[in-house]
Amino acid sequence: MPPLADIYNKQYLMAAGPTPIPPRVSQVMAEPITYHRAPAFVATYARVLENLKAVFQTSNDILCFASSGSGGMESAVANLLGPGDPAIVVSCGKFGERWIELCQAYGAEVIAIEYEWGERADPAEIDNVLAEVGGPPKAVFVTHSETSTGVVNDIKTINEVVLKHNSITVVDAVSAIGAIDLPQDEWGVDVVVAGSQKALMCPPGLGFASVSERALRMAEGQEGRRYYFDWSRTAKGQRQSPPNSAFTPAVTIFNALDVALSLILEEGLEQVFARHAILARAARAGIAGLGLSRFGADDPNANTVTVAELPDSIDGTAVPKLMRDRYGVTIAGGQSHLKGKIARLAHCGYYGAFDITVQLTALELALRDLGWEVSPAGSGAGAAQRVFAECGAPQPA
């Protein structure tokens, strides 16, 4: 066992994933393991599959895999692409790069539309590239909430462009589902992938793919280089009545997800999105209050992660470490070339108003420890507090 102090001293997990989870979700995971073909679990499984449709805002089956979010992404690549197939990838950060790497791993010919980290994708450019490439329908891979930079892409417009070219959009919504509105059926998005450990308020361990009939047919026409991740096999099992999973489902996480989805639906999707929007607004105000610039495109829909640029005068890599080791607040710093340059404040899932003030206060203390004075003390949390005074201080259900 790890030293108990490391996990039982009061800690604030404030990352975008894994995220903190509601006590009721933790509790259900302590119950005995159920047999996955026994009625008690089958009833839970059926309910989870139905409630997932409500949260993904679709009538598609949400195909479930025992994997992290990247497994949901890999399932899309494995089912839609073969060696030599063209794949159009829109990338503006770490997770867009993951699409590129995945498509390359499956031998696809990647046509990458790349942006600086912190920029948003430009639908007009995607339109031009699709027109240039021409030919039969393509899969276009894109990230909804780019968790590495806080940027949120305009999926509605991107998807309109892609549909115009008779192609399909595959959206990585791992950090977006349950935080930002993505009405899949209303917008006609063909594939949305997600994972359990972000705004869905569960531990890591489930990957999802919400796949339209059209995308399923495209996949069926694609030669097999997949087994566990085969969409048809999983869809076939999930579509039986009662549903019957093709493989052993991660029963414990399904039990957790059952509780988490009911909490989300009890709060109401609209209310959940509104809460995230207020938390993000408060985080943006707080960063300005600390005298820092915000990193990334200015966007009122960027509601999962709010990113601060760290001052050049301090050692930025020390910021998340000090916040965690001295103040017990775990946030994420920058990845790759943004390491030491940014601090990412998360509000994605089981987050409420005071989680924002906690993050801002710990950030301010760490900055002061490194020689960056904020005056008067509490300016960051104070600015967030003014947003809560105006809009209410929302808490999750």
Ligand SMILES: *Cc1c(COP(=O)(O)O)cnc(C)c1O
């Ligand atoms: C977290 C995340 C993923 C998946 O990461 P895993 O570690 O495989 O769960 C993919 N895309 C985005 C945008 C994410 O935030």
